[in-house]
Amino acid sequence: MLLQISEPDNPVPKSAPRRAVGIDLGTTHSLVATVYHGVPTILLDDRGRALLPSVVRYAEQNIIVGQEALEMQSRDPANTIVSVKRFMGRALTDLDDMRQFPYQWLDTLGMVRLKTRTGIKNPIEISAEILRVLKERAEAQLGGVLDGAVITVPAYFDDAQRQATKEAAKLIGLDVLRLLNEPTAAAIAYGLDQGTEGIYAVYDLGGGTFDVSILRLSRGVFEVLATHGDSALGGDDFDHRIFCWILEMAALPPLPAEDVRLLLTLSRRAKESLTDNNSVPIIAQLSNKQNIDLTLTTETFTEITAHLIEKTLTPIKRALRDAKLTKDDIQGVVLVGGATRMPQVRRAVAHFFGQPPLVNLNPDEVVALGAAIQANALVGNRKNDDDWLLLDVTPLSLGIETMGGLVEKIVPRNASIPLTKAQDFTTFKDGQTALAIHVVQGERERVEDCRSLARFELHGIPPMVAGAARIRITFQIDADGLLSVSAREQTTSTEASIVVKPSYGLDEAEVTRMLEESMVYAHDDMKARALAESQIETDQLLELTKHALKEDGDLLSSEEYAAIEKALEELLHCRNSNDVEALRRSLAHTNRVTSEFAGRRMDRSVQKALTGKNVHNVV
Amino acid sequence: MRDYYALFSLPRRYTVEREALTAAYHRAQTIAHPDQTAFADEESKRRAINESALINEAYHVLKNPVSRVRHLLQIHGADLAQGRLSVSFLEEQLDAREAAENALQNGDQTRLNDLLNALRRASLQRQIRLAALLDDEHISREALRQAQNIALELQFLERFADDLDEKSGL
Amino acid sequence: MAIRLTPSAVKHIQTSLSKRGKGIGLRLGVKTSGCSGLAYKIEYADEIHPEDVQFDSDGVLVVVDKKSLLYLDGTRLDYIREGLSEGFKFENPNVRAQCGCGESFTV
Numbered sequence: 001m002l003l004q005i006s007e008p009d010n011p012v013p014k015s016a017p018r019r020a021v022g023i024d025l026g027t028t029h030s031l032v033a034t035v036y037h038g039v040p041t042i043l044l045d046d047r048g049r050a051l052l053p054s055v056v057r058y059a060e061q062n063i064i065v066g067q068e069a070l071e072m073q074s075r076d077p078a079n080t081i082v083s084v085k086r087f088m089g090r091a092l093t094d095l096d097d098m099r100q101f102p103y104q105w106l107d108t109l110g111m112v113r114l115k116t117r118t119g120i121k122n123p124i125e126i127s128a129e130i131l132r133v134l135k136e137r138a139e140a141q142l143g144g145v146l147d148g149a150v151i152t153v154p155a156y157f158d159d160a161q162r163q164a165t166k167e168a169a170k171l172i173g174l175d176v177l178r179l180l181n182e183p184t185a186a187a188i189a190y191g192l193d194q195g196t197e198g199i200y201a202v203y204d205l206g207g208g209t210f211d212v213s214i215l216r217l218s219r220g221v222f223e224v225l226a227t228h229g230d231s232a233l234g235g236d237d238f239d240h241r242i243f244c245w246i247l248e249m250a251a252l253p254p255l256p257a258e259d260v261r262l263l264l265t266l267s268r269r270a271k272e273s274l275t276d277n278n279s280v281p282i283i284a285q286l287s288n289k290q291n292i293d294l295t296l297t298t299e300t301f302t303e304i305t306a307h308l309i310e311k312t313l314t315p316i317k318r319a320l321r322d323a324k325l326t327k328d329d330i331q332g333v334v335l336v337g338g339a340t341r342m343p344q345v346r347r348a349v350a351h352f353f354g355q356p357p358l359v360n361l362n363p364d365e366v367v368a369l370g371a372a373i374q375a376n377a378l379v380g381n382r383k384n385d386d387d388w389l390l391l392d393v394t395p396l397s398l399g400i401e402t403m404g405g406l407v408e409k410i411v412p413r414n415a416s417i418p419l420t421k422a423q424d425f426t427t428f429k430d431g432q433t434a435l436a437i438h439v440v441q442g443e444r445e446r447v448e449d450c451r452s453l454a455r456f457e458l459h460g461i462p463p464m465v466a467g468a469a470r471i472r473i474t475f476q477i478d479a480d481g482l483l484s485v486s487a488r489e490q491t492t493s494t495e496a497s498i499v500v501k502p503s504y505g506l507d508e509a510e511v512t513r514m515l516e517e518s519m520v521y522a523h524d525d526m527k528a529r530a531l532a533e534s535q536i537e538t539d540q541l542l543e544l545t546k547h548a549l550k551e552d553g554d555l556l557s558s559e560e561y562a563a564i565e566k567a568l569e570e571l572l573h574c575r576n577s578n579d580v581e582a583l584r585r586s587l588a589h590t591n592r593v594t595s596e597f598a599g600r601r602m603d604r605s606v607q608k609a610l611t612g613k614n615v616h617n618v619v
Numbered sequence: 620m621r622d623y624y625a626l627f628s629l630p631r632r633y634t635v636e637r638e639a640l641t642a643a644y645h646r647a648q649t650i651a652h653p654d655q656t657a658f659a660d661e662e663s664k665r666r667a668i669n670e671s672a673l674i675n676e677a678y679h680v681l682k683n684p685v686s687r688v689r690h691l692l693q694i695h696g697a698d699l700a701q702g703r704l705s706v707s708f709l710e711e712q713l714d715a716r717e718a719a720e721n722a723l724q725n726g727d728q729t730r731l732n733d734l735l736n737a738l739r740r741a742s743l744q745r746q747i748r749l750a751a752l753l754d755d756e757h758i759s760r761e762a763l764r765q766a767q768n769i770a771l772e773l774q775f776l777e778r779f780a781d782d783l784d785e786k787s788g789l
Numbered sequence: 790m791a792i793r794l795t796p797s798a799v800k801h802i803q804t805s806l807s808k809r810g811k812g813i814g815l816r817l818g819v820k821t822s823g824c825s826g827l828a829y830k831i832e833y834a835d836e837i838h839p840e841d842v843q844f845d846s847d848g849v850l851v852v853v854d855k856k857s858l859l860y861l862d863g864t865r866l867d868y869i870r871e872g873l874s875e876g877f878k879f880e881n882p883n884v885r886a887q888c889g890c891g892e893s894f895t896v
Contacts, residue, residue, distance in 0.1 A: 006833075
């Protein structure tokens with residue numbers, strides 16, 4: 001049978017738009033958003049709240065995430081993990097002041113780990129619990145499994161911190177469409193909201209990180225010109241200053257964990273209260289019954305935190321310099337992050353740039369909204385006229401360790417991504433078949449002052465005279481800002497095999513343990529998901545069958561018609577119950593009852609198709 | 620070697636209009652960038668990363684005055700590394716470097732700014748001469764030879780300025 | 790490349806596209822149908838959908854959605870004359886049974 005080219009029958013068989021979300025995995029709060037009917041929208045929890053406190057508590061029987069966990073902080077400090085983002089991709093030696101965290105740290109190599117009542121936990125699995133809650137919230141409201149998510153990270157996050165974020169998503173089966181830098185996400189939300197071209201600065205002071213990015217928006221292209229920051233500076237530090245002030249003013253000795261948590265909580269509330277008031281009382285009773293009764297004024301607060309604000313100005317100047325711009329070139333300044341609500345922050349920014357910052361979008365929500373917009377685009381949902389592109393950069397220089405503990409820079413900071421850079425190496429011993437490369441990130445000259453990323457071992461170099469081999473190592477940084485490496489011996493064209501030993505990664509045993517533990521809690525999720533999926537299948541079947549009855553109902557006898565209608569009624573009834581099993585049975589039954597009908601419909605359509613044909617065309 | 624001018628369909632001259640380059644860069648990335656292939660197969664995704672990386676490289680090479688002239692010379696079969704620096708130029712540079720060291724040690728910001736401005740002027744002078752030599756279709760061997768020398772001077776000046784900038788400001 | 794077009798097929802497609810005046814290429818696929826369950830589909834392609842895979846065959850853009858590609862992998866598309874009729878013919882190594890009317894197949 002020979003075929004002809006026909007006109008496309010359905011204009012864009014657009015199955016329902018894909019389900020994609022943007023997730024702001026913040027130090028203090030996390031949010032999830034989606035683009036709904038073309039509008040970026042934050043998804044609220046069942047109490048109508050947008051913000052999910054990034055707090056995870058390991059209780060006796062279960063894991064509690066969010067507001068409930070936050071409230072138990074002071075009573076169960078060792079098992080209630082707060083600000084886990086600060087520990088992602090970090091080792092014990094990286095954390096400045098251990099005393100401010102009441103956790104049981106373990107002295108291990110690589111990424112930090114802590115001990116809870118239900119076992120050893122690492123930051124990846126703790127973050128995964130937060131992501132899990134957001135994923136479930138989204139799936140419940142969007143009616144099905146997510147096709148992917150864009151997760152935001154501070155622009156200044158290094159490779160280890162980014163990898164850890166991606167691992168956390170992987171642990172709960174969430175497909176990461178892109179890791180998006182937080183300031184860039186905010187720029188997208190603002191840029192598309194305002195629609196004005198120009199050069200913008202984004203000042204993002206979150207709970208634990210500070211980023212500043214300079215972007216140009218022109219003809220629908222968001223181009224990041226430079227980004228700088230401090231991945232250990234945020235609103236939390238302002239809380240900590242108040243905490244220290246309290247200790248000083250009340251002449252307190254080192255306190256037990258519960259009291260530390262209590263005072264830190266009060267410090268945070270005081271900070272927030274000072275946004276709208278000139279002074280705030282700090283009243284508490286410690287576990288030894290001692291009473292604290294102090295008053296903190298805005299003046300004092302500004303004084304004791306002035307150095308923190310000053311610390312944020314340096315990255316701004318560096319970013320401007322790298323972008324080869326001056327502050328006068330900046331058309332608008334966007335503030336992101338709850339901490340930018342502090343009046344002294346707003347004043348400092350306005351003063352530096354000589355213009356009032358843009359604050360129309362909610363600083364807590366803007367990052368999640370921007371991420372949702374990008375998720376929507378990546379998943380193929382956007383319309384043709386909604387064409388825009390994001391060109392981001394890598395924040396830190398990439399280098400290799402060379403003789404004498406020095407760093408040779410191979411990729412400069414603020415280079416546009418994706419990028420590839422090749423570097424040639426050779427052997428220094430006759431017959432050498434392996435090579436070790438230590439890759440670091442950072443701006444300093446000495447290896448010990450930079451962040452160790454990973455050690456790459458190359459094997460399978462054909463044995464040659466020393467210095468004869470030409471091994472080309474290609475470094476690639478993808479659009480997520482993640483590094484991958486490949487190597488090839490040029491003279492013999494052999495691909496060397498590479499063993500990567502990430503400095504802050506996890507070993508296999510740990511990954512297995514994490515997966516097994518997450519299965520236990522996933523069981524309940526699976527039931528909920530099975531129900532949601534069956535309900536969707538039911539809705540589709542109901543729709544299709546009703547349509548079929550309308551079109552070809554005449555193919556059925558009146559008894560057959562009635563039997564089908566009865567099955568549909570039952571199906572509808574089961575659909576609205578929460579019984580997965582009953583629904584599944586009803587679906588199976590309905591399919592059985594309608595199969596004869598389906599067969600007759602098919603015959604009818606084949607008949608229709610064949611009768612229009614010329615006898616010569618049918619072989 | 621890839622001709623970055625051809626990649627962006629720009630005329631092969633030393634002088635490149637910033638606007639035209641940026642527009643060409645954006646257009647190219649709009650087609651090649653990995654974000655446009657989020658649901659494609661692995662092969663397409665790999666190709667997108669490589670193509671996009673190449674476009675980024677081309678853009679930055681043509682954007683920067685030193686890498687641009689190096690690239691242009693290569694296209695014409697010349698080599699910046701073959702250039703020669705005159706004795707007077709080298710002496711000038713040594714003096715300037717010494718002055719810079721002193722100014723840095725003394726924290727003399729005014730002197731440093733003066734030096735930086737002088738460097739920028741010298742750099743611009745070189746760029747004007749390079750444009751005169753390399754903006755034509757056909758470039759004589761003599762012109763190429765001269766251009767190599769001037770390009771090398773430009774590289775020196777720019778490196779010095781970057782170094783000074785990095786050390787002085789912050 | 791997973792789907793091949795013979796020179797004859799390429800020529801005919803190019804002619805058809807220019808006669809039609811619009812379209813970016815050819816869309817190939819499989820759809821459910823009568824006798825044995827699946828039938829080939831040849832259409833003009835006006836746009837690319839998110840699940841599509843693209844091939845270039847001698848200047849003709851061939852677009853196939855991912856699911857259809859599973860069935861069409863290794864197929865050769867030819868344009869021939871058989872008796873008084875002419876048209877496209879698929880040669881698919883995956884095909885096992887062919888239905889009497891010649892239109893649908895099972896893999």
